[in-house]
Structures are given as structure tokens and as C-alpha cells.
Amino acid sequence: MGEAPACLVDDLQNGFSNGFGSKSKHLESSVVIGDKEYIIGRTDNESTLSIGVKIFVRSKGQWVTPIVLGAKPKLSKDHSAVLVKEDRILVIKKGSTSDDCIWFLEIDTGYVREQKKILGTEVVAWSKGVRGNAEKPVVISGPSGVGKGTLIAMLMKEFPTMFGFSVSHTTRAPRGMEKDGIHYHFTERSVMEAEIKDGKFLEFASVHGNLYGTSIEAVEVVADSGKRCILDIDVQGARSVRASSLEAVFIFVCPPSMNELEKRLRARGTETEEQILKRLRNAEAEIEQGKSSGIFDHILYNDNLEDCYENLKKILGLDRNMPVDDSSPKGIDLPEEHSVSKLDNKILINCGTSELGKASKNLIVLDVSSPSGGAPGRTRGLKVYSVDSFSDGLNGIDSLS
Ligand code: ADP
Ligand code: 5GP
Numbered sequence: 001m002g003e004a005p006a007c008l009v010d011d012l013q014n015g016f017s018n019g020f021g022s023k024s025k026h027l028e029s030s031v032v033i034g035d036k037e038y039i040i041g042r043t044d045n046e047s048t049l050s051i052g053v054k055i056f057v058r059s060k061g062q063w064v065t066p067i068v069l070g071a072k073p074k075l076s077k078d079h080s081a082v083l084v085k086e087d088r089i090l091v092i093k094k095g096s097t098s099d100d101c102i103w104f105l106e107i108d109t110g111y112v113r114e115q116k117k118i119l120g121t122e123v124v125a126w127s128k129g130v131r132g133n134a135e136k137p138v139v140i141s142g143p144s145g146v147g148k149g150t151l152i153a154m155l156m157k158e159f160p161t162m163f164g165f166s167v168s169h170t171t172r173a174p175r176g177m178e179k180d181g182i183h184y185h186f187t188e189r190s191v192m193e194a195e196i197k198d199g200k201f202l203e204f205a206s207v208h209g210n211l212y213g214t215s216i217e218a219v220e221v222v223a224d225s226g227k228r229c230i231l232d233i234d235v236q237g238a239r240s241v242r243a244s245s246l247e248a249v250f251i252f253v254c255p256p257s258m259n260e261l262e263k264r265l266r267a268r269g270t271e272t273e274e275q276i277l278k279r280l281r282n283a284e285a286e287i288e289q290g291k292s293s294g295i296f297d298h299i300l301y302n303d304n305l306e307d308c309y310e311n312l313k314k315i316l317g318l319d320r321n322m323p324v325d326d327s328s329p330k331g332i333d334l335p336e337e338h339s340v341s342k343l344d345n346k347i348l349i350n351c352g353t354s355e356l357g358k359a360s361k362n363l364i365v366l367d368v369s370s371p372s373g374g375a376p377g378r379t380r381g382l383k384v385y386s387v388d389s390f391s392d393g394l395n396g397i398d399s400l401s
Helices: 110-119 148-158 189-197 215-222 235-243 260-270 273-292 306-313 395-399
Strands: 007-009 028-033 036-041 052-057 062-064 068-070 081-084 086-095 104-105 123-128 138-141 161-165 201-207 209-214 227-231 249-254 298-301 340-341 346-350 363-367 383-387
Touching: 028 081, 036 081, 036 086, 036 110, 052 189, 068 110, 086 346, 110 123, 123 138, 138 148, 138 235, 148 161, 148 306, 161 215, 189 201, 189 209, 201 215, 201 235, 209 235, 215 227, 235 249, 235 273, 249 273, 249 306, 260 395, 298 306
Parallel strands: 068 123, 138 227, 138 249, 161 227, 249 298
Antiparallel strands: 007 028, 028 036, 036 052, 052 062, 081 086, 086 104, 104 123, 201 209, 340 346, 346 363, 363 383
């Protein structure tokens, strides 16, 4: 399987029949990988106005409509598509905003392979590319009443622009102050089960008799806002995430004692006696697994709240003496007119006007050798270089800043 540069197909001109229907002014691109040809272009559903994907299986002469996961890029009038490492296609939109121009169509990444197995059908996933470091999401687990919510609230209050909470789905009833869409997406069991079947969940588990789960979208909403995602999920959920393609920091919060845990649960006053007893019964097994399963990178003891909070911040590199890292993901500014080429693991975006005999004056280089993953199917951490003067061929790339 070799590199397959995108070829742009204007189906108005050549009447190409590709399963998208007929009339469109949007250009499509086609990338061939082995037996499959991926046609990336106009949406097949006019109401979504997002870029559509179809697969042509050459040996069978058949069109396949894959399940498309991840937030989809909005339609643009033109784009380039380049195969990267045979597991994903880089799509560069023209005339889009800096935070919306670089996308990856994942066709054979770990996450997509996982989903193909679960769903038993052809799957692709969109992920957005941004420049800068992608902080790993933070998974926080621990028995009910240990103080997870309290610690997360403290973190979000002190660092409102840095962290975003992954809003889980649950079939349990809302507590007095809880709001739908903020604390949880409160959902009917049948609806949630159907969505799980459709591959919309990163993980789910039955906890204290109710269904809880993290939708892919919940994590993506946070990642798209450029924030570091915090997940408050139980040990089973943490185990699933650990086994998935989502790279995260896993923290388990322990109570100082079972008596203290019981006191906190009762003092919170949000559960019936029966529910409190169920949560306490489950707590022992959770603590046992949390400490011994090897899932968690860090164990925190929440005895004194302030001390525990300081330790949490240390784990996340946020202690008072440390400079705040300002390398959060940023967009990439591209002019509407540019051309794209590939050299090894570098994508060269030529933004200058090309005069005959002169090399480009303005080149943006995307290093796609090791895009780091944040959310599922989400690609972050692209290294981006820009070159103002580029007259000596490609020798200059390594010394770019
Ligand atoms: P969780 O989210 O783990 O179920 P919460 O954050 O709701 O737990 O905390 C349960 C109760 O314990 C709350 O009333 C909270 O104010 C209290 N709490 C949390 N941490 C401490 C602590 N270190 N000492 C005493 N009470 C605490
Ligand atoms: P509560 O009902 O107290 O809000 O939450 C009960 C338990 O469910 C807690 O241990 C919490 O971490 C866990 N939980 C909340 N959301 C999720 C989720 O999306 N997935 C999983 N696996 N557990 C969750």
C-alpha cells in the first residue's frame, strides 16, 4: 500500500457516480488504500452540511457507507486530502477558520479498529488537528461520597479556562440541585442502551443499579473547546478507558476510613437509607480494586480536603510554584489559497504565490509523525513550523522554529 495523493474530482464536470447523489459544487477527493477508495466530499445529507465519506471497494465494485464517528467537519468548498501513515487521511479545508481547517479521517487507527469490532461494520472517525500540546484527560474514580465531585468542583473553580467536565449519561434520577446537561445527561434506559449499541459511548457500566456512561461526544465537546477533560467515572469505567485508545491520567481517591465515608455520604443527604447502604457495600470492593488493579497511576487519600486538593494539583502539574503551561492547543492560520504536498512525515502547505523559478516564500510544515491523542479519535499535539524564506529546498526543515 503506497502513498496515495488526493485527486480532486469535480463530479459536475465528469458525472462521477459515487453514491453521493448528483449535483454539487463541492469538490471531492479520493484516496486509495489497498482495495478501498475513500471518497471525501459533499455530504449525502443536506441537513447536516458536513463533509461526507463513502468507500468504494474495488474488488467487489461496491459502494459502502461507513458509520462515521466523531464530530464531523463542516462542508467547505474545497479541500486537500493526503494519506498519513496508512491509518488516517489528513484533510486540509480551504477558506476555513484557524480552528477548523485541519482534520483527520481515521480509517485504521486503534480506536477505529476497536469500533469496527464492536459495531461489525465499516467505521471511520473524524478528529481535529490543532497545534500545541494536548494535555491528557484526567480520569477520577473512587467510592461514592469520597469527595470526587468536591475536588473536581475546586479544580474547575480555580482553573475555569483549563478544565472541562465530561458530562456523563445516567439512568438514575436527578438529585435536588442537579441539572440536566450540566451534572449529567439524565436518560431513559432504553434510549441509552440504543445509543450504546450505536457506538456512541466510550465506556459505560452498571453502577449501584443504574447505567452510567461517557459518550464520545461528551469528551469531544471538552477537547474541542481546547480544555483538558475531567471524567468522574467508576472503577469499571476506568478499566474500560484504560483498555481503550484514550490516553489519560488515572487517579483513584480513597477515604481515610469506611466510617468517615459513611459519615460523608449521610451528611450529603442525597440518597435514601437503602441507597446509602448499597453504596457502602460496593465501596469496599471498589477500594480494593482501585488500590490493586494497576489501572490507576495515582492514589489520593482524601482526609483533609485542602491537603488532598494540593496533592491533586501536584499530580496535574499545577502546584503554586510551577509556571502555568501556556502551550494549550491552538488553531492553524492558513490562507484560502494554498497547495499541499507530503514529504516523509511532514505535510508541506505552500501558502506563497508561486512564481516560476522561485521557491515559496511562505511554507507551513505540519509534523504528523506522532500526533498525540486526547479524546477518542481526536488528534492533538501537531508540531507546526512556519518558514518565511524557503529558497534552499527542504534542507531547512530541521532548523525551523
Ligand atoms: P463523590 O463525588 O465522591 O460522591 P462528594 O464530592 O459529593 O463525593 O462528597 C461527599 C460529601 O463529603 C460532600 O458533602 C462533601 O462536602 C464532603 N466532603 C468531601 N471531601 C471531604 C473531606 N475531605 N472532609 C470532609 N468532608 C468532605
Ligand atoms: P453518582 O450517582 O453518585 O453521581 O455516581 C455514582 C458513581 O457513578 C460514581 O462512582 C461515579 O464516578 C460513577 N459515574 C458517574 N458517571 C459515570 C460514567 O460516565 N461512567 C461510569 N462508568 N461511571 C460513572
